[in-house]
Amino acid sequence: MSHENATPDTQPWNDPKAVPFLQVKNVTKKFGTFTAVSDVSLDVYKGEIFCLLGGSGCGKSTLLRMLSGFEDVTSGQIIIDGQDQAGVAPYARQTNMMFQSYALFPHMTVEKNIAYGLKRDGLPRDEVAVRVSEMISLVQLDKFANRKPHQLSGGQQQRVALARSLVKKPKLLMLDEPLGALDKKLREETQFELMEIQENLGVTFVVVTHDQEEAMTLSSRIGVMTDGQIVQTGTPHEIYEYPANRFVADFIGSVNIFEGRIVEDEVDYVVVQSRETNTDIFVAHGVSGTVGQKVAIAVRPEKMTISKDPLPDMRNVIKGTIAEVAYMGNRSVYQVQLESGKRVRVAHPNRTRRGAHTLTWEDEVYVGWAGQAGVVVSQ
Amino acid sequence: MRGPSTFLKVMGLVGFIFLYAPIISLVVYSFNESKLVTVWGGFSTKWYVELFRDPQILEAAWVSLKIAFISATLAIIIGTVASFVLIRFKKFRSKALLSMMITAPLVMPEVIIGLSLLLLFVAMENLIGWPSGRGMLTIIIAHATFGSAYAAVVIQSRLVDMDLSIEEAALDLGAKPLRVFFDITLPIIAPALMSGWLLSFTLSLDDLVIASFVSGPGASTLPMVIFSKVRLGVSPDVNALATIIIGIVSLGIIVAALQMNRGKKNG
Numbered sequence: 129m130s131h132e133n134a135t136p137d138t139q140p141w142n143d144p145k146a147v148p149f150l151q152v153k154n155v156t157k158k159f160g161t162f163t164a165v166s167d168v169s170l171d172v173y174k175g176e177i178f179c180l181l182g183g184s185g186c187g188k189s190t191l192l193r194m195l196s197g198f199e200d201v202t203s204g205q206i207i208i209d210g211q212d213q214a215g216v217a218p219y220a221r222q223t224n225m226m227f228q229s230y231a232l233f234p235h236m237t238v239e240k241n242i243a244y245g246l247k248r249d250g251l252p253r254d255e256v257a258v259r260v261s262e263m264i265s266l267v268q269l270d271k272f273a274n275r276k277p278h279q280l281s282g283g284q285q286q287r288v289a290l291a292r293s294l295v296k297k298p299k300l301l302m303l304d305e306p307l308g309a310l311d312k313k314l315r316e317e318t319q320f321e322l323m324e325i326q327e328n329l330g331v332t333f334v335v336v337t338h339d340q341e342e343a344m345t346l347s348s349r350i351g352v353m354t355d356g357q358i359v360q361t362g363t364p365h366e367i368y369e370y371p372a373n374r375f376v377a378d379f380i381g382s383v384n385i386f387e388g389r390i391v392e393d394e395v396d397y398v399v400v401q402s403r404e405t406n407t408d409i410f411v412a413h414g415v416s417g418t419v420g421q422k423v424a425i426a427v428r429p430e431k432m433t434i435s436k437d438p439l440p441d442m443r444n445v446i447k448g449t450i451a452e453v454a455y456m457g458n459r460s461v462y463q464v465q466l467e468s469g470k471r472v473r474v475a476h477p478n479r480t481r482r483g484a485h486t487l488t489w490e491d492e493v494y495v496g497w498a499g500q501a502g503v504v505v506s507q
Numbered sequence: 508m509r510g511p512s513t514f515l516k517v518m519g520l521v522g523f524i525f526l527y528a529p530i531i532s533l534v535v536y537s538f539n540e541s542k543l544v545t546v547w548g549g550f551s552t553k554w555y556v557e558l559f560r561d562p563q564i565l566e567a568a569w570v571s572l573k574i575a576f577i578s579a580t581l582a583i584i585i586g587t588v589a590s591f592v593l594i595r596f597k598k599f600r601s602k603a604l605l606s607m608m609i610t611a612p613l614v615m616p617e618v619i620i621g622l623s624l625l626l627l628f629v630a631m632e633n634l635i636g637w638p639s640g641r642g643m644l645t646i647i648i649a650h651a652t653f654g655s656a657y658a659a660v661v662i663q664s665r666l667v668d669m670d671l672s673i674e675e676a677a678l679d680l681g682a683k684p685l686r687v688f689f690d691i692t693l694p695i696i697a698p699a700l701m702s703g704w705l706l707s708f709t710l711s712l713d714d715l716v717i718a719s720f721v722s723g724p725g726a727s728t729l730p731m732v733i734f735s736k737v738r739l740g741v742s743p744d745v746n747a748l749a750t751i752i753i754g755i756v757s758l759g760i761i762v763a764a765l766q767m768n769r770g771k772k773n774g
Contacts (some may be wrong), residue, residue: 198675218678231676235694244681244690308714 139363140173141349147210149332150195150300154205157190157356164190166356167204172349177326177333182353183379187334189228191353192302195334196225209299219248224298228305230289232277238288239264239273245296263291266325283314290322294329303335307342319345329388340380346366352376368428373506377426382470384432385505386425393419398504399425400425404470410443412499417505423504429475431501434462434487435494442496448472450491462487530753544741554747564748567732571712574643574728578650579707583700585651586658588705593659594666596638610660612653621720624649630658641723649721650714654707661706665699705759 137277140146148171157165165187172178180188193199195206206213213221224245225227228240233241242263246256258304261378264273267287277285286306293301306322323346326333337343343350344364351358352367352375360372371377374385386409388402400409400423409425417423439445453461455478462474474495476487511519537555541548558564589609593602612620628638628645638644673695677687693700715730722731733745 196679198678218675219681219683221679223679225676225679227672227676229670229672231672233673233677233691244677244682248681248686292676292680439604 140176141171146173148172149176149209150334151205151207152191152195153205153207155191155194155206156202157187157194157199158202163356165194168353168356168358170351170358170361172332172334174332175326175330176348177335177346179321179335179337179347179350180353180358181337181340181343181350181379183338186353187356188338188353189304191338192225192304192334195300196223196302197221213484223298223300223302224297225302226289226293226304226306228308230277230285232285232288232292234277237274237276238269238280241277241288242292244441245292249296255265259295263295266294267291283310283318286310286318290325294325294331297329298331301333303333305337305339307339309335315342316345322346332387344380351377352364354379370503371505372430374424374426377503377505381428382473383426383428386427386470386502388423388425390415390417390419390421390423393417397499398423399493400504404466404468405444405446407444407446408468409502410499411502411504412443413503415504416505423506425502426505427472427497427502429461429473430459432474432479432495432497434464434474434476435496436487436491437494439494439496443499444502445494445496446472447494449494450487450489450493453487453489460487460494466495518597533746534750534753537743537750539746542743544743544746548642554743558744558747558751561744563727564729564732564744567727567729568748570643570726571729574646574650574718575708575711578647578654578711579704581647581651582654582658582707583662583704585655586662586703587653587696587700588722590660590662590666594663606674610656612656617714617716618720620653621649621717624652624717625720641721643722645721645723646718646726646728649717650707650711653717654710657710658703658707661703662696662699665696669695 149170150170152168152170155165155168156163163360168187168191170178180191180347182188190199194201195213197210197213197216197220201214206262208221208223233244238245239260243256243260246259246441251259261273264270267290269284269287269291272284276346277288280288289304290306293303303322307318310318322333333346335343335346337346345366349361349363350367351361353359360367360376362370367376368380371380371383375385377385386400386402386404388400388404388409390398391401391408394398395414397413398411398415398417400411402425410467411425415423433439446466448464448466450462451465454461454463457472457478459475462476463471465471472495535545536547538550538552539546539548540551540553588606593606596602608655624645625641628641628648632636632639638648669692674687674691677691678684682690713730714728715734718728719730722728727735729748733748736742736745
């Protein structure tokens with residue numbers, strides 16, 4: 129995309145010469161008459177953490193299961209490291225998977241769980257022991273090596289599952305909702321641990337998640353999925369700031385959407401007339417549309433300013449009354465009722481201790497945002 | 508919390524007496540000196556000595572144990588295969604029918620099972636000459652048939668609960684399907700296999716009706732011998748035998764309960 133400074137080293141997807149490590153080509157999966165994955169194409173490069181993000185039932189897990197060989201593709205092709213995976217059984221693939229339920233072997237100790245994959249490869253016993261103990265210390269489970277899974281906490285089980293999937297040094301590691309069962313604090317810690325491990329080992333990760341925060345922190349790139357299709361692929365920044373359509377804008381973070389028609393269409397800006405605001409909306413980027421076309425404009429709550437005084441610096445200003453206030457500590461989120469009846473969410477950072485209390489219910493306020501803040505999205 | 512009311516205590520006691528009075532009287536009378544079952548003639552262990560001098564009963568007990576062991580083992584194998592077909596295979600046309608047929612012996616009267624098996628064995632002998640005559644083999648087959656129905660029910664419930672992704676994880680780590688079965692699936696369903704086996708074993712030891720239908724000369728199980736003895740009048744050595752069986756069963760239950768308790772503490 130044009131708004132990123134392409135550096136081929138860290139962004140191989142912007143380098144036309146780079147060969148993708150994992151190629152998914154027009155893959156479709158049908159269960160009877162139901163299409164779970166529909167014509168998905170995807171390139172993932174070596175060393176990436178690629179997140180498939182979507183709600184439940186969007187086909188992301190099915191796609192992952194096809195990558196690891198648990199489901200056949202109905203049509204299309206999956207190529208890993210130059211090898212077509214058609215007809216390759218799960219046990220013959222150079223990939224490993226960390227399951228959502230962790231799927232630890234309940235009758236084996238932590239040590240044996242981790243060693244299982246290496247033993248199946250027929251490695252000599254002393255090498256297995258060395259690699260297992262390396263892995264155990266990497267995930268900091270040294271004290272628990274002889275425990276069984278049910279004697280561990282959720283976070284510890286999760287680390288065993290991770291260790292077990294990493295110990296074979298797979299070319300491609302797939303993680304299905306890896307942090308789903310952890311509480312918020314542990315999640316954040318583990319996220320960074322995961323990224324560190326990924327950097328140290330240089331494994332390519334494909335992560336499936338429904339949690340947008342997890343996807344944003346972890347990934348080099350995100351593929352947003354809905355109804356069996358990838359609707360947008362891009363870096364977290366691209367996905368957040370330049371959502372391709374309304375679904376993506378709505379799914380990632382919270383957003384205010386204004387519907388309207390283009391009344392002025394120039395190379396570097398558009399003006400949109402909307403019934404939901406009593407003023408026209410100015411958007412400081414060109415679109416490939418025509419005058420009269422119906423569009424939606426997405427504005428993130430944190431890019432809006434709220435004030436009791438008129439906002440002369442802002443390109444777009446609307447009047448309204450505060451309907452709801454949610455105090456979140458680091459910021460407050462206001463729901464402002466506009467004259468048209470539409471409500472917009474405005475996030476306001478609480479920079480001073482008293483700041484949160486200056487605006488309150490029923491206050492008449494001005495909501496404003498700069499021309500660059502809004503983005504036109506397709507319906 | 509208040510303790511149970513007097514009414515509940517009394518009812519509980521009545522229930523226990525109802526269940527265990529016959530067994531206790533049996534145990535007590537097995538130590539009876541007198542030959543008359545209803546008259547107490549003082550403490551004695553002579554019926555136990557008598558019992559071990561009776562070759563017929565010892566022979567029958569040995570036959571019963573052999574039949575129970577082999578048929579329970581067969582039942583577990585058949586039950587496991589049937590459970591896998593029913594739980595793991597995708598929907599196939601006759602799945603409901605198979606599922607019904609597998610559990611039919613649970614509800615079918617024993618007389619009918621026995622009779623139909625007898626007719627089958629006779630017809631088979633006429634047609635293909637196997638099984639030639641009736642005896643231990645036919646009882647084993649018959650017991651394996653209805654034992655596998657019970658085993659299938661027990662194993663199915665365990666298989667349903669098992670997380671499929673555990674097997675997938677093993678596949679993913681490089682184990683071939685057969686290896687996965689022996690390394691992962693079998694250990695996980697082992698408790699169900701064990702209880703299914705014990706159930707089939709007990710049912711086989713206990714069975715009188717089916718065995719009477721399909722047995723032939725020279726193959727009398729313990730229940731058959733006891734039943735024929737009692738028809739000629741209850742002799743005290745049967746009491747002694749029953750007491751020994753109760754002792755063994757109780758011991759088994761206590762050991763199993765202790766094992767389970769230990770399992771729970773670990774869990």
